Amino acid sequence: xxxxxxxxxxxxxxxxxxxxxxxxxxxxxxxxxxxxxxxxxxxxxxxxxxxxxxxxxxxxxxxxxxxxxxxxxxxxxxxxxxxxxxxxxxxxxxxxxxxxxxxxxxxxxxxxxxxxxxxxxxxxxxxxxxxxxxxxxxxxxxxxxxxxxxxxxxxxxxxxxxxxxxxxxxxxxxxxxxxxxxxxxxxxxxxxxxxxxxxxxxxxxxxxxxxxxxxxxxxxxxxxxxxxxxxxxxxxxxx
Amino acid sequence: xxxxxxxxxxxxxxxxxxxxxxxxxxxxxxxxxxxxxxxxxxxxxxxxxxxxxxxxxxxxxxxxxxxxxxxxxxxxxxxxxxxxxxxxxxxxxxxxxxxxxxxxxxxxxxxxxxxxxxxxxxxxxxxxxxxxxxxxxxxxxxxxxxxxxxxxxxxxxxxxxxxxxxxxxxxxxxxxxxxxxxxxxxxxxxxxxxxxxxxxxxxxxxxxxxxxxxxxxxxxxxxxxxxxxxxxxxxxxxxxxxxxxxxxxxxxxxxxxxxxxxxxxxxxxxxxxxxxxxxxxxxxxxxxxxxxxxxxxxxxxxxxxxxxxxxxxxxxxxxxxxxxxxxxxxxxxxxxxxxxxxxxxxxxxxxxxxxxxxxxxxxxxxxxxxxxxxxxxxxxxxxxxxxxxxxxxxxxxxxxxxx
Numbered sequence: 262x263x264x265x266x267x268x269x270x271x272x273x274x275x276x277x278x279x280x281x282x283x284x285x286x287x288x289x290x291x292x293x294x295x296x297x298x299x300x301x302x303x304x305x306x307x308x309x310x311x312x313x314x315x316x317x318x319x320x321x322x323x324x325x326x327x328x329x330x331x332x333x334x335x336x337x338x339x340x341x342x343x344x345x346x347x348x349x350x351x352x353x354x355x356x357x358x359x360x361x362x363x364x365x366x367x368x369x370x371x372x373x374x375x376x377x378x379x380x381x382x383x384x385x386x387x388x389x390x391x392x393x394x395x396x397x398x399x400x401x402x403x404x405x406x407x408x409x410x411x412x413x414x415x416x417x418x419x420x421x422x423x424x425x426x427x428x429x430x431x432x433x434x435x436x437x438x439x440x441x442x443x444x445x446x447x448x449x450x451x452x453x454x455x456x457x458x459x460x461x462x463x464x465x466x467x468x469x470x471x472x473x474x475x476x477x478x479x480x481x482x483x484x485x486x487x488x489x490x491x492x493x494x495x496x497x498x499x500x
Numbered sequence: 501x502x503x504x505x506x507x508x509x510x511x512x513x514x515x516x517x518x519x520x521x522x523x524x525x526x527x528x529x530x531x532x533x534x535x536x537x538x539x540x541x542x543x544x545x546x547x548x549x550x551x552x553x554x555x556x557x558x559x560x561x562x563x564x565x566x567x568x569x570x571x572x573x574x575x576x577x578x579x580x581x582x583x584x585x586x587x588x589x590x591x592x593x594x595x596x597x598x599x600x601x602x603x604x605x606x607x608x609x610x611x612x613x614x615x616x617x618x619x620x621x622x623x624x625x626x627x628x629x630x631x632x633x634x635x636x637x638x639x640x641x642x643x644x645x646x647x648x649x650x651x652x653x654x655x656x657x658x659x660x661x662x663x664x665x666x667x668x669x670x671x672x673x674x675x676x677x678x679x680x681x682x683x684x685x686x687x688x689x690x691x692x693x694x695x696x697x698x699x700x701x702x703x704x705x706x707x708x709x710x711x712x713x714x715x716x717x718x719x720x721x722x723x724x725x726x727x728x729x730x731x732x733x734x735x736x737x738x739x740x741x742x743x744x745x746x747x748x749x750x751x752x753x754x755x756x757x758x759x760x761x762x763x764x765x766x767x768x769x770x771x772x773x774x775x776x777x778x779x780x781x782x783x784x785x786x787x788x789x790x791x792x793x794x795x796x797x798x799x800x801x802x803x804x805x806x807x808x809x810x811x812x813x814x815x816x817x818x819x820x821x822x823x824x825x826x827x828x829x830x831x832x833x834x835x836x837x838x839x840x841x842x843x844x845x846x847x848x849x850x851x852x853x854x855x856x857x858x859x860x861x862x863x864x865x866x867x868x869x870x871x872x873x874x875x876x877x878x879x880x881x882x883x884x885x886x887x888x889x890x891x892x893x894x895x896x897x898x899x900x901x902x903x
Contacts, residue, residue, distance in 0.1 A: 320814060320897045321897050341820070344818045348815065348816020359811045363510040363514040363808075375506070376817045377816050380502040425816075
């Protein structure tokens with residue numbers, strides 16, 4: 262049995278608690294992710310995908326239920342502990358690349374490390390260069406993000422998410438804003454780094470092409486997981 | 501701190517327009533505060549110097565003569581109509597001992613006994629009421645450097661010589677080496693003399709230039725009917741603002757009437773106080789408006805950077821780190837404005853000293869720059885507190901979605 266990265270038990274999420282407009286978005290979600298999983302999270306708009314992703318990413322707290330990340334319960338953590346845990350264990354890729362224009366590409370990539378450890382060390386910079394070279398942007402290291410194309414920016418964002426070697430990579434429609442070619446190259450990148458780093462990947466997408474290319478598809482409708490199918494498909498899977 | 505510092509500097513650098521505008525505002529504020537403090541300090545120093553250039557810091561007089569009614573018997577009630585005594589010219593008892601005592605006092609820089617009293621000056625048919633000041637020239641000059649104010653002749657007093665004020669000379673038509681008749685007690689008292697004018701001084705104070713006649717101490721004593729006596733001891737202290745305290749101490753020590761220049765010039769003192777108060781108020785309100793400027797710029801910056809704050813939080817920035825980033829921005833703005841403002845205040849002071857009325861020089865001392873810079877930096881830090889707290893409390897989920 263592969264190592265468990267994420268475990269959700271009976272997770273509920275409500276907004277406007279105690280008010281007339283109280284709405285429950287997630288109704289008792291149970292979910293496991295193991296190291297090596299490459300899963301797609303699909304579902305129509307408003308089904309609770311992003312809410313679930315925010316809970317898993319420790320950006321938000323559930324109204325009820327338990328979330329264990331790398332075996333540690335997170336519901337008793339305070340904001341700082343959650344932030345530290347997030348910084349060490351999770352990498353984010355957003356729909357819009359969300360790079361910071363005040364910093365160069367290289368600085369953006371190193372930012373997660375700088376936030377937790379201060380001045381980057383030589384081996385961190387070397388790793389960043391290696392990854393940047395792997396995504397074909399080695400000579401863009403000193404440029405500003407807004408000088409890059411959308412696909413290039415998203416590739417930088419993927420490298421930034423991986424620089425801390427997280428156990429879990431969360432991607433919120435990482436290709437939603439890209440043309441098909443760029444989308445494919447970003448997806449291939451995620452695939453490759455998933456192999457290389459051995460992290461779990463959870464990918465929110467609307468694109469059936471992408472979800473079918475994942476090893477596992479979790480479908481969520483109206484705050485319930487309605488299906489969770491494993492389909493070790495075309496791509497080779499070492500696990 | 502490395503990362504927070506980097507973020508703060510880059511955020512400021514990227515919002516170039518905002519940073520430049522608020523920096524100009526802070527610069528102007530700091531420059532105004534430094535300039536006005538230096539200006540008022542210079543002005544006050546000038547006023548005090550002018551005042552003290554013609555008077556002693558502390559004057560010691562013989563105590564007033566008062567009526568001493570017989571003590572009351574037990575149970576006795578007395579109605580009394582008291583006629584205060586006229587204060588005749590009297591000598592300070594034992595003044596030589598006092599002079600030696602004061603000479604040995606570490607807090608006194610100079611001690612000058614003098615005999616002064618009223619007289620008439622006469623030339624031809626013109627009469628003027630004057631004040632005779634009998635001095636020991638060496639000691640007196642240490643208190644008031646009168647030789648610097650001589651406009652004709654020289655400062656030389658001695659048997660039969662006198663130095664008179666410019667207005668008196670004008671009124672009586674006196675020139676150097678002219679004769680002047682002094683009458684200090686009526687024609688039959690024998691207290692009169694004919695003096696030769698050796699010098700004319702101008703202190704710039706009408707009262708003094710019109711009335712003062714400097715004489716040798718023995719001659720003044722003879723004219724005023726105070727053989728061997730003196731009426732006043734002038735004292736000089738190192739720190740002019742300690743005069744009040746030292747005067748009180750000397751009063752307790754000697755029992756004599758001791759008056760500091762601050763008592764003598766109480767009006768000047770309250771004027772100076774009012775001036776200082778207005779300076780502080782102006783500085784305070786300028787600082788307040790600068791602080792609000794910084795706070796509003798940072799508030800706008802936080803709205804503009806909401807999404808970036810959200811991303812940073814998602815990537816592992818703690819609330820404390822976000823707080824630090826924005827506090828640092830406030831402090832940096834304050835410090836940058838302080839440095840530029842210091843330079844501007846130098847330029848303003850230079851312009852005043854070069855093209856101004858030339859009455860006095862504005863001197864900007866390093867301590868003023870350091871304290872103004874420290875206050876500006878602190879103001880920036882405090883002004884940033886509220887926006888920075890808001891940045892720290894931003895919900896990362898909402899911040900990332902923020903368009």
